[in-house]
Amino acid sequence: MHADRPIWVRYDLAAIGKSVSPRDFSARPPTLWRYSELLPLSDPAHQISLGEGMTPLLPARRLGAYCGLSDLWIKDESQLPTGSFKSRGMALAVSMAHRFGLHRLAAPTAGNAGGALSAYGARAGMEVFVFMPEDTPTSIQAECQSYGAKVYLVQGLITDCGRIVRQGCDAMDWFDVATLKEPYRIEGKKTMGLELAEQFDWRLPDVILYPTGGGTGLIGMWKAFNELRELGWLRSDKMPRMISVQSDGCAPIVRAFKNRERFCEPWQNPDSTAWGIRVPAAVGDFMILDAIRDSNGCAVAVSESAIAAAAQLAGRLVGVSFCPESAACVLAAQKLLADGLIKPDERIVIFNTGSALKYLSGPQVDLPCLPADKPIDYAAL
């Protein structure tokens, strides 16, 4: 392991291919644990579970017709525990923490990851510390509190929150479960790709549109598809083009992709109502860019000002509660079609990464607020 470089879990795929076949999965309970051979943990005694996984893959005919796409699908992650895709990664991260005997977990979050960590931490009976930008929706602040987590607002961005966690780990005996700082969230997110493959009968779609903040899901899915290909479980060699979607208020991946850079420059003054993609610098930037390029995909920024209306439109035409990040993907699909980068009859999948219910700002929640530019008195937390 290189310091500050993500750990990458590798499997003995040859052995797995002999012990299990795709047909076996469908007979197992409908959670992400059905793919246990491709996960780092198979012992049920350590599985900290809230019933996560096997989210619906819904045809979106009316939205497709509106956009001019004849084969559009929505993978609705809002039906996971805590209403967002973050549950997949946190189920694995907290289960592995349980496996290793950890009791105090901390993470920076733009919102949904904090809710998921708080829930799984509560399920496991662990202490959880969550740090989020002070303008995070109060619904998520309240959610984390409702699971008994210790929640702190930070006068800054998610990158400031990440620094506060990193610098406090020793003093506070925290385990840092930040995206790609710990190796198992990506394995949990990988199950989005495994489910997609199973739900499409082991044929992958042409295009996947994925809103990209930290990028764990995009990296994880690409890892999943490559593992499936190596296992020989895919009925077709076709791999999907991975499309990273960001807002023009914060688009470091898009800029790096266009400039053919391997790493991103941090985005100055990031601004987006899509909290999950308001990430000025992703730890795994190079892994996101590699996946996009390896897959012949691309990175697209959509207009921040168009996101809210797109969410309303998609909600009305699909019957699903679209978070702003996923509404951005609807805009991206229209843009790519107009630019000739996707074709009208291609099989397109948009991930709805969470419920819009999580973006409500209600009454003020009473929480401590930390400065981003002064040392933190960890002992007083």
Add this chain to the structure above:
Amino acid sequence: MHADRPIWVRYDLAAIGKSVSPRDFSARPPTLWRYSELLPLSDPAHQISLGEGMTPLLPARRLGAYCGLSDLWIKDESQLPTGSFKSRGMALAVSMAHRFGLHRLAAPTAGNAGGALSAYGARAGMEVFVFMPEDTPTSIQAECQSYGAKVYLVQGLITDCGRIVRQGCDAMDWFDVATLKEPYRIEGKKTMGLELAEQFDWRLPDVILYPTGGGTGLIGMWKAFNELRELGWLRSDKMPRMISVQSDGCAPIVRAFKNRERFCEPWQNPDSTAWGIRVPAAVGDFMILDAIRDSNGCAVAVSESAIAAAAQLAGRLVGVSFCPESAACVLAAQKLLADGLIKPDERIVIFNTGSALKYLSGPQVDLPCLPADKPIDYAAL
């Protein structure tokens, strides 16, 4: 059909028993449609689906230990589309409306039913009209709107909303999908009981604690259990005791149960933060009371003032977002145990009927008192 009396769907159970066995269900996709033989609709062309059903049944060891119950389970309905159990009934109601060629649906709601009807109506491309008390959480007001439903606040209770819908049906060409006014919501709710049976390997629990407003779920589950018994699919003859849980701020079922009445008197000045059980008079009151009595169950009112703290406690000990109605069930379990009406080692199931996220009152929603039926200008979105 008697006017003003609920229609009761009956099945040819003898024929069903010959055509399918419990073993068949587990191989089908994880939605409530896996039980199609016991539903009024099997044609996939009419199934209006958002991927509903097969919610997790979670062991609640830490909450159980706190309460003194060694075999406590939570059926987490918050993971359904729209975050509540109402999706089950509305999936069936809207599918049957589609089957019968209906296009304009209307319903009164205390909140969650409106969100579910709006989502399924949007999925089906139907017009939906929703009427809710003016103090319904703004999160739900916004939710219904996000699916394109026409939402009206009413200066009154759900019973007033129900009257407004009934009286407008002819003039507005609405189909009234109010609880038990239409016959299929109960068939959808029945699947809570079918899933419970399958998840417990066709042995029913000792006790089911269910928060009771309109009571469709309690009636539906009791119907399911009786159908399963008649089919001979249960491994044990034991039927669960059905416990109806209400708040002491609105407890018409509890009062009628104690007074040995067959029908309820409407509760005067109902008051509860648990919106879903703030129902002063249930259309199916006699059916709820019949199910409770037939099952040797009872009806319990808990202290309104204790509900919020119970929700926090349960969230911390289970890792699930408890709505206030379900937090009331946690209080009821403690009360019944103290009164000797349940035993410490009995298998107890509490339904968490929805996510607490749906109970946030945020900023005022921008069209809450929309006066009339303005057409949606999609081109302007």
